[in-house]
Amino acid sequence: MNYNNFENSKGDGHSRLPKPTYSGTLSDGYDESKIKRQKTDSAFNAAYSPHMYPNSPYYEGSWNTGYTPQLHHVAPHNQYFHPIQPSTQYNYTSPPNYTENYIPPVHQNISYAPALNLQKWPSSYCENTQALKNDKDYQTSISYEDVAIPTVKEIQLIEKNRGKDTFMNEISPVPSSKDQASAEPTEIPRKDPELANSNAEDDHNNLGLEDDDRDEQLESEGLGKVVLVPGTSIALITDEDVKKWREERKKMWLLKISNNKQKHMQEMGIKEDELKSQPSIFKESRKEKQFIQSIQNQVQRGNPKIDLNLKLIQREFANENSQLLDFIRELGDVGLLEYELSQQEKDVLFGSSEDNNKNHYKPNYKNRKPNLSRANFTRNK
Amino acid sequence: MVSSAVKCGICRGVDGKYKCPKCGVRYCSLKCYKDAAKHVHKESEQPRAGTEANVEVVNNDKIINSSLAMNKTLKTKAFDDIYQNSAELQELLKYNTVKFHLAKVYRILSSTVNDGSSGKMNSDLQKELAVNYLNTLRYGGIHYNEAIEEFCQILLDKLNAVKK
Numbered sequence: 001m002n003y004n005n006f007e008n009s010k011g012d013g014h015s016r017l018p019k020p021t022y023s024g025t026l027s028d029g030y031d032e033s034k035i036k037r038q039k040t041d042s043a044f045n046a047a048y049s050p051h052m053y054p055n056s057p058y059y060e061g062s063w064n065t066g067y068t069p070q071l072h073h074v075a076p077h078n079q080y081f082h083p084i085q086p087s088t089q090y091n092y093t094s095p096p097n098y099t100e101n102y103i104p105p106v107h108q109n110i111s112y113a114p115a116l117n118l119q120k121w122p123s124s125y126c127e128n129t130q131a132l133k134n135d136k137d138y139q140t141s142i143s144y145e146d147v148a149i150p151t152v153k154e155i156q157l158i159e160k161n162r163g164k165d166t167f168m169n170e171i172s173p174v175p176s177s178k179d180q181a182s183a184e185p186t187e188i189p190r191k192d193p194e195l196a197n198s199n200a201e202d203d204h205n206n207l208g209l210e211d212d213d214r215d216e217q218l219e220s221e222g223l224g225k226v227v228l229v230p231g232t233s234i235a236l237i238t239d240e241d242v243k244k245w246r247e248e249r250k251k252m253w254l255l256k257i258s259n260n261k262q263k264h265m266q267e268m269g270i271k272e273d274e275l276k277s278q279p280s281i282f283k284e285s286r287k288e289k290q291f292i293q294s295i296q297n298q299v300q301r302g303n304p305k306i307d308l309n310l311k312l313i314q315r316e317f318a319n320e321n322s323q324l325l326d327f328i329r330e331l332g333d334v335g336l337l338e339y340e341l342s343q344q345e346k347d348v349l350f351g352s353s354e355d356n357n358k359n360h361y362k363p364n365y366k367n368r369k370p371n372l373s374r375a376n377f378t379r380n381k
Numbered sequence: 382m383v384s385s386a387v388k389c390g391i392c393r394g395v396d397g398k399y400k401c402p403k404c405g406v407r408y409c410s411l412k413c414y415k416d417a418a419k420h421v422h423k424e425s426e427q428p429r430a431g432t433e434a435n436v437e438v439v440n441n442d443k444i445i446n447s448s449l450a451m452n453k454t455l456k457t458k459a460f461d462d463i464y465q466n467s468a469e470l471q472e473l474l475k476y477n478t479v480k481f482h483l484a485k486v487y488r489i490l491s492s493t494v495n496d497g498s499s500g501k502m503n504s505d506l507q508k509e510l511a512v513n514y515l516n517t518l519r520y521g522g523i524h525y526n527e528a529i530e531e532f533c534q535i536l537l538d539k540l541n542a543v544k545k
Contacts, residue, residue: 288492292510295489298523299513310521317519320537321512325490327463327536330455331474332487339480342402 252280391419463539470539473532482518482529486511 236242258264331337389397389409397407401414404421408414455461464470473479489511516522518529 291488292492295485295510295514298517299510302523314516314519314521317516317521318512320533321515321519322508323540324515324533324536325486325508325511326457327455327460327540328483328486329490330457330460331464331483332491334455336474337480337484337487339477339484341477341481 389413391416459543463536463543467535467539469535470532473528473535476528478526479528479532482524482526483532486514489514 236245254264255261328337387397387407389395390406391408391413395409397409399408399410399414400406401408401420406420408420414420455464490507492507515529515533517524518526519533520530
């Protein structure tokens with residue numbers, strides 16, 4: 001109670017004092033509003049003054065103690081209260097005692113208290129709220145915008161950092177004034193579609209690059225791989241080769257399997273002579289492969305009783321043989337190496353091979369004819 | 382033996398199962414083969430003795446080979462000159478045994494077989510294999526053959542002479 005009254009008294013004092021006391025603390029507008037309210041307070045005081053009189057002794061004791069330091073302030077209040085008539089009457093009743101003189105201002109204060117409380121506090125709240133709306137509310141709203149916008153901006157900045165860096169320089173993350181705050185929300189949706197388009201373009205570019213890479217890989221794979229028919233050196237590269245190969249396989253397969261071979265041959269228009277003249281590819285390749293393998297085995301198999309001298313001689317022979325190969329190749333190309341072995345010659349060849357086999361045990365270093373060959377001649381005779 | 386629709390050339394009644402190695406006539410049995418009246422060799426007279434037969438065979442071979450030699454020429458001029466001028470090489474090439482072995486060497490050089498899974502054989506590998514195979518036929522090798530050795534030596538002498 002005292003606290004409230006004390007504040008009210010101070011408020012009244014401040015409101016009633018001249019300008020120099022106000023300049024340091026409050027604005028002019030605030031003072032003007034308070035001056036207007038004093039008039040309303042005076043009206044209330046006139047209405048309630050007769051009711052407050054019986055309570056004067058109780059309030060005198062409490063208020064005297066409270067208002068002793070405010071003696072200097074009371075004097076100017078009297079100046080302001082001169083137009084009120086009841087106040088003059090109280091002054092006449094108690095002229096000799098100053099304490100008694102102070103009663104009417106106390107009563108006035110008491111009469112003011114509830115009115116001021118009822119009016120001033122809500123009015124102060126209203127003023128404060130209005131002031132906030134006018135000044136502080138914008139700051140708070142701006143602060144909310146500051147709090148809310150960076151979350152959105154951060155996401156956008158992340159996107160921008162991924163794509164482009166120029167947007168970073170153009171946009172400032174923190175707004176410095178209301179105008180920028182108002183402008184930014186309009187700017188953001190404008191730039192979003194551009195970002196979306198740029199992102200879409202980037203995606204398209206990436207997809208194109210990936211497709212190109214895949215095509216290149218396929219081309220490289222196709223070029224690198226040359227598929228050979230297993231068991232042969234035939235390579236099926238063009239489509240025509242593939243078609244021919246398929247047709248030939250179908251024919252040969254049918255002929256191989258069918259029980260009515262002649263019928264199928266007639267249907268397909270194949271003659272026996274053609275079949276005989278065309279040897280099978282697989283057989284030929286197999287024969288050649290076996291031939292090469294047999295020769296490799298013969299070459300790798302060395303003479304068990306070979307000496308270092310023979311190795312040296314054979315090395316010289318190898319150097320000489322390289323010169324002879326060209327001549328032998330040309331003989332073969334012309335056809336001078338074609339032969340038909342007679343039975344007699346075959347026996348001789350095989351016999352000579354037997355002699356060579358026996359030479360493993362008795363090598364003929366002196367270049368003499370072996371005795372065993374004579375036995376072969378006797379057999380032939 | 383080989384079954385075919387050809388009839389016997391001598392009795393002309395039964396299918397000819399065999400072939401005469403000299404004249405190439407089809408015959409059905411030993412009886413027809415020994416029939417002196419009908420079975421007459423076109424290219425030569427009836428064999429009377431072993432020695433005469435051998436001589437005739439040699440003569441035939443010579444005739445055939447000489448005809449071949451006259452017709453054919455080698456690609457390279459130097460090699461052709463060597464071949465035409467040297468009677469010894471021509472004489473050696475008449476023997477089938479020599480041709481047999483040299484034909485193998487030729488087959489190695491002209492083969493197109495895949496060497497394992499690494500693809501076709503390289504020409505260097507073919508040459509190396511041919512050289513090694515010739516070593517087996519020459520002095521100190523497993524399949525030593527006098528005729529081949531002689532052939533190689535004569536040819537080397539000729540080539541060296543040409544180079545000089």
